[in-house]
Amino acid sequence: MDALWVRRVAPSALGAAAAVLLAVTAAVAPHAVAGQGLDNAPHARWADVSASSGLTKSASTKFGGALISDLDGDGWYDLVLNNHDQTTLMLYWNDRRGGFVRGADLLPAFTRGRTPRAAATPSPEENAPASDSVRAFTRAPDPLAFLIDAHGLTAGDIFLDGSSDFVVMQGGANGDAPATPRLLRSWGKSRRLEQAQRATGLEADTGGRGRTPLLVDLDGDGDLDLILLNYVVPAGAPGTRQRVYENVGGRFVLRENTGLENANVERAILTDFNGDGWMDVVAFPFLRLYRATGNFKFTDVTSSWMWRVPNWGNIASNVWSAADLDANGDGRWDLYLAKNQGADVLLLNVDNDHFELSDAGGSPTGSNRRHADVTVGDFNNDGAVDVFLSYAMAPPDGKAVARKDVLLTNGPGTNFTLTVNHGANQVSAAAGDSVQAFDYNRDGRLDLLVGAGDEVASRGPVGTWALFANTIRSASAGGAHWLLVSVGRSPDRRAAPSHALLYLTATNADGGAKRTFMRRVGGAGGSSTNDDLRVVHFGLGPRTRVTLLTVQWSNGVSVERTDVPVDAVYTVTEV
Numbered sequence: 001m002d003a004l005w006v007r008r009v010a011p012s013a014l015g016a017a018a019a020v021l022l023a024v025t026a027a028v029a030p031h032a033v034a035g036q037g038l039d040n041a042p043h044a045r046w047a048d049v050s051a052s053s054g055l056t057k058s059a060s061t062k063f064g065g066a067l068i069s070d071l072d073g074d075g076w077y078d079l080v081l082n083n084h085d086q087t088t089l090m091l092y093w094n095d096r097r098g099g100f101v102r103g104a105d106l107l108p109a110f111t112r113g114r115t116p117r118a119a120a121t122p123s124p125e126e127n128a129p130a131s132d133s134v135r136a137f138t139r140a141p142d143p144l145a146f147l148i149d150a151h152g153l154t155a156g157d158i159f160l161d162g163s164s165d166f167v168v169m170q171g172g173a174n175g176d177a178p179a180t181p182r183l184l185r186s187w188g189k190s191r192r193l194e195q196a197q198r199a200t201g202l203e204a205d206t207g208g209r210g211r212t213p214l215l216v217d218l219d220g221d222g223d224l225d226l227i228l229l230n231y232v233v234p235a236g237a238p239g240t241r242q243r244v245y246e247n248v249g250g251r252f253v254l255r256e257n258t259g260l261e262n263a264n265v266e267r268a269i270l271t272d273f274n275g276d277g278w279m280d281v282v283a284f285p286f287l288r289l290y291r292a293t294g295n296f297k298f299t300d301v302t303s304s305w306m307w308r309v310p311n312w313g314n315i316a317s318n319v320w321s322a323a324d325l326d327a328n329g330d331g332r333w334d335l336y337l338a339k340n341q342g343a344d345v346l347l348l349n350v351d352n353d354h355f356e357l358s359d360a361g362g363s364p365t366g367s368n369r370r371h372a373d374v375t376v377g378d379f380n381n382d383g384a385v386d387v388f389l390s391y392a393m394a395p396p397d398g399k400a401v402a403r404k405d406v407l408l409t410n411g412p413g414t415n416f417t418l419t420v421n422h423g424a425n426q427v428s429a430a431a432g433d434s435v436q437a438f439d440y441n442r443d444g445r446l447d448l449l450v451g452a453g454d455e456v457a458s459r460g461p462v463g464t465w466a467l468f469a470n471t472i473r474s475a476s477a478g479g480a481h482w483l484l485v486s487v488g489r490s491p492d493r494r495a496a497p498s499h500a501l502l503y504l505t506a507t508n509a510d511g512g513a514k515r516t517f518m519r520r521v522g523g524a525g526g527s528s529t530n531d532d533l534r535v536v537h538f539g540l541g542p543r544t545r546v547t548l549l550t551v552q553w554s555n556g557v558s559v560e561r562t563d564v565p566v567d568a569v570y571t572v573t574e575v
Helices: 014-028 302-306
Strands: 046-048 067-069 078-081 090-094 137-139 150-156 165-170 182-186 193-195 210-216 225-230 243-248 251-255 267-271 280-284 288-294 297-300 319-325 334-339 345-350 354-357 371-377 386-391 406-409 417-419 432-438 447-453 462-470 481-486 501-507 515-520 535-541 545-552 558-561 569-571
Touching: 067 150, 165 210, 165 225, 210 267, 225 267, 267 319, 280 319, 288 302, 302 354, 319 371, 334 371, 386 432, 386 447, 481 501, 481 545, 501 535, 515 535
Parallel strands: 150 210, 371 432, 481 569
Antiparallel strands: 046 462, 067 078, 078 090, 090 137, 150 165, 165 182, 182 193, 210 225, 225 243, 243 251, 267 280, 280 288, 288 297, 319 334, 334 345, 345 354, 371 386, 386 406, 406 417, 432 447, 447 462, 481 535, 501 515, 501 545, 545 558
């Protein structure tokens, strides 16, 4: 029988909300373990299913990756492909057909609690993708019927109606024509989108050289506020460079003196690096760490968090993308930094107090470098979080070859094993631009969406999008176990699922190999685009029992569930 409990906090009381979150963390957070992945677990492999995916193959530049989110609230991920300033934004609805294999059974409609085992769907390893197989995505009318200089994107349930809306930042013609962001409101299962920047007051934004939007609850009331990060603006431009807006009943109201206004950054991800329950900002290309210190207040703590890292000024430079992950299973958020020029860096979180370099000088890739993007997830379902990197160099002779994107498989003690022979190698003459992990067909295995082509066409060949289906052995065929947890709004419907924290405790059938895993609703790494992954993936390895699942929303409301099924999609709350 599932157990349900709810705690509420005053929306404006930072201390009270933090206390509740810390209490939950203390109750269920895992201790450090000797090893993460299984000693002999094979690394993941993927198969290219681009031809049958339904995605358009037109070549173009890219900017910061596609947007992945459940836009219509049906429990399946949809896509917005960002082709920068050469073609319009491309919207694709998920067909909900479960895969590319011949005769794949449709999964029943999403229901509360349990859905039948998705592993019953044949896997690509058992049935190669067929040319006449069903498509995974259906092209919809472009969300904006005209061309814009599209930069970063983000998504979330802005209006608390169950569907996911999204924000698009626009470039500003090198500062000569500052452009305001666009907001696309989703009307749920009708699959209708409409522009809402005027209705929300966002149209009054002074505009800038848009780079990265971030949707996040900054005051603990459950709704999503908005951070807009811009590139350097010319002297005399109106307004501050960076801007923070409060969501007040679906309208955005500018907040001032937040500590971010003059930040010399343009891209960022969100994480809670000090473990107090409030989302902090990890910004770059020169790494800056902004800790949330109160309602709409941030403090730059880069020096105090990085001073134990040797030569940290050099390490913190030229960061192209970043991802947060619990690399060693100690219940704290670590950081992986992908650096185009220098070696990548894995920063381990020590006591929610500071970062230190991981073993081997902090770089799991060794001498391998030049990575444009990073994404993370348990790609082989062994219980450890792995890393995938997009290679940022085009072939020197201009020929289309299989690009050497890197898979780092996490083993005992964050002992990463590097390979470029994993099957997710896009054949292209263009450099790698972006890579994002998500489970498009809900079979419990993380797939990859890869983009190729530099942000600027003159810097190299343009490229296409590619979708790779994960082909590790399914649980029904003797592979590792998994769980997908679908997180909707809080039970009181007052908090969006974005950045909800999940703890999951799992064991073997006899109670052995007990371990607690930590995940969060949000992106799986990136630069200027932040995804809204509300169907959260857990690899369980040999564990067949989930004894406790705890979900904590940003407003302090919590839910506990027991005896959760494995190898299934489990709905905690309806959208």
